[in-house]
Amino acid sequence: MPIIRTLTSFLIRIVALIIVILVLGLIAILAAYYFIGPSFPLTPSMLINPQEAIAFTFALMDTDFFRIVVFPGFTFVALYAAIAGLWERKLLAKIQLRVGPLYAGKFEGILQPIADVLKLLFKELVIPRVVDRFFFIAAPLLTVTIATAAIAVIPVTERWVIARSDVGVLVIFAVLGFFPITALMAAWSSNSRYPMLGGLRALHQMVAYEIPLILSVLAPVVFAGSLNLIDIVEKQSSIWFALLAPISALTFYICSLAELERIPFDLPEAEPELVSGWLTEYGGMNFGLILGIAVYIKLYVLSALFTTLFLGGWLGPQPLPPEFWFIFKTFIVTTFLLIPRGVFPRLRIDLLLRQSWAVYFILALINLVVAAAAVLGGFKL
Amino acid sequence: MRGMASDLLLILLTAGFAFAASVPFLIIPILIAPKNPNKPKETQYECGQVPSGGGKFSLMMQYYAYLLMFVAFDVMSMFLFAWGISLYTVGLSGFLAVILFIGILLIPLGFTLYHAARRELW
Numbered sequence: 001m002p003i004i005r006t007l008t009s010f011l012i013r014i015v016a017l018i019i020v021i022l023v024l025g026l027i028a029i030l031a032a033y034y035f036i037g038p039s040f041p042l043t044p045s046m047l048i049n050p051q052e053a054i055a056f057t058f059a060l061m062d063t064d065f066f067r068i069v070v071f072p073g074f075t076f077v078a079l080y081a082a083i084a085g086l087w088e089r090k091l092l093a094k095i096q097l098r099v100g101p102l103y104a105g106k107f108e109g110i111l112q113p114i115a116d117v118l119k120l121l122f123k124e125l126v127i128p129r130v131v132d133r134f135f136f137i138a139a140p141l142l143t144v145t146i147a148t149a150a151i152a153v154i155p156v157t158e159r160w161v162i163a164r165s166d167v168g169v170l171v172i173f174a175v176l177g178f179f180p181i182t183a184l185m186a187a188w189s190s191n192s193r194y195p196m197l198g199g200l201r202a203l204h205q206m207v208a209y210e211i212p213l214i215l216s217v218l219a220p221v222v223f224a225g226s227l228n229l230i231d232i233v234e235k236q237s238s239i240w241f242a243l244l245a246p247i248s249a250l251t252f253y254i255c256s257l258a259e260l261e262r263i264p265f266d267l268p269e270a271e272p273e274l275v276s277g278w279l280t281e282y283g284g285m286n287f288g289l290i291l292g293i294a295v296y297i298k299l300y301v302l303s304a305l306f307t308t309l310f311l312g313g314w315l316g317p318q319p320l321p322p323e324f325w326f327i328f329k330t331f332i333v334t335t336f337l338l339i340p341r342g343v344f345p346r347l348r349i350d351l352l353l354r355q356s357w358a359v360y361f362i363l364a365l366i367n368l369v370v371a372a373a374a375v376l377g378g379f380k381l
Numbered sequence: 382m383r384g385m386a387s388d389l390l391l392i393l394l395t396a397g398f399a400f401a402a403s404v405p406f407l408i409i410p411i412l413i414a415p416k417n418p419n420k421p422k423e424t425q426y427e428c429g430q431v432p433s434g435g436g437k438f439s440l441m442m443q444y445y446a447y448l449l450m451f452v453a454f455d456v457m458s459m460f461l462f463a464w465g466i467s468l469y470t471v472g473l474s475g476f477l478a479v480i481l482f483i484g485i486l487l488i489p490l491g492f493t494l495y496h497a498a499r500r501e502l503w
Binding site: 010014016017020024064068069073074120121122123124125126127129137141144145146147148149151153162163164165166169170171197200207208210211214215218221222225226227284285286288289293349350353354357358361365368372373375376 | 405407408413415416422451454465473
């Protein structure tokens with residue numbers, strides 16, 4: 001494609017973009033109408049009769065389409081990711097006695113995520129000549145896809161789940177096992193040294209911290225007696241599992257810091273050492289997809305999992321709706337996952353790996369055995 | 382109560398929707414972002430120096446022992462999943478059998494960590 005140098009060529013491209021968006025939007029609306037239209041017809045009498053429109057809206061909220069696209073699905077998670085991105089920068093700024101993003105939007109930089117996305121969309125997508133093109137472009141897309149697949153089993157309330165699976169916990173771990181592969185794919189396809197080192201470190205770190213994660217999740221599973229996440233929350237109505245299995249909760253928290261590649265487990269993205277680790281060759285929206293969207297979707301998945309397993313999900317005092325309690329608790333867990341970035345130094349790779357196997361594995365195992373002994377000894381919930 | 386196949390289908394649909402929703406994010410920059418390719422921009426990044434040597438170099442995988450341990454203990458954790466849900470069915474004898482299983486698997490872990498502390502290589 002020719003180089004854009006004049007205002008007219010830029011305007012022509014903007015007009016082409018608007019036309020493409022309108023055509024794609026029309027196709028999307030027709031597809032949605034094809035899938036949900038026959039059971040939920042839009043009749044003209046809805047304009048006159050508001051009761052029908054309200055009934056139509058509530059019936060639409062019960063469909064799978066709405067759940068996948070809007071509420072516990074992609075749009076909600078993308079909005080949460082945007083807000084978490086802004087909240088991280090403001091929180092770290094307040095910890096470091098700065099202010100954070102301030103100018104985008106009238107109130108303390110609240111439009112900063114939108115400004116970031118627009119900026120990244122207009123940036124040049126630089127693809128170095130030596131990379132393996134297919135995997136270079138496929139790796140960020142795959143990371144976002146897999147991160148979103150994990151939210152399909154997380155229940156926001158017993159009514160708002162996408163897939164009520166009887167093996168929900170196993171689905172989460174099956175999906176979490178893909179992230180080392182996509183990191184390695186991104187690193188290997190950018191044919192360069194810093195990404196190679198960063199990618200191998202990311203692989204070792206994510207793989208080493210999955211075992212304590214699995215073991216610390218097993219303690220609530222043992223207390224609840226099933227792998228279904230809805231059952232696990234319902235069994236917490238008398239006491240939260242964070243109080244019954246505190247060491248497992250702590251181990252889950254630390255291992256999710258490691259899975260998210262957050263400080264103190266920041267070595268794959270260590271700035272003074274590896275430039276940007278396995279993300280070095282990525283620019284523009286490629287970078288925005290991985291570092292902006294996929295990482296924060298993973299943050300939501302792990303925070304929501306912590307809330308579901310240890311903090312009692314959507315259960316809370318009655319005047320406020322259960323959806324609010326879930327989002328509130330998830331937000332507090334997210335805050336605690338974001339704070340160590342401003343506080344701790346970084347762990348070296350060999351100390352990191354040794355700590356995972358020598359400390360967290362043993363701790364999670366001890367808590368699992370004690371929980372199983374308590375349940376067998378007659379502890380009933 | 383739906384069957385298992387339809388749950389997996391919903392998970393795949395969620396993933397597919399996420400894929401379909403992030404493809405426009407890559408198409409839009411291709412349409413409207415400037416394109417000024419020049420040679421320094423398109424080579425790989427080596428902190429401002431001229432990159433020398435290939436990208437994929439032969440690397441000493443000194444932490445491969447941790448990957449081997451992951452493979453073994455991942456299988457162990459799958460068995461612990463199965464044990465965790467069926468606690469009442471297997472009772473006390475099953476509990477002791479699993480304790481023995483975990484104990485036997487902790488012996489190689491102790492051996493590996495002892496060598497890691499001794500040799501300081503991994």
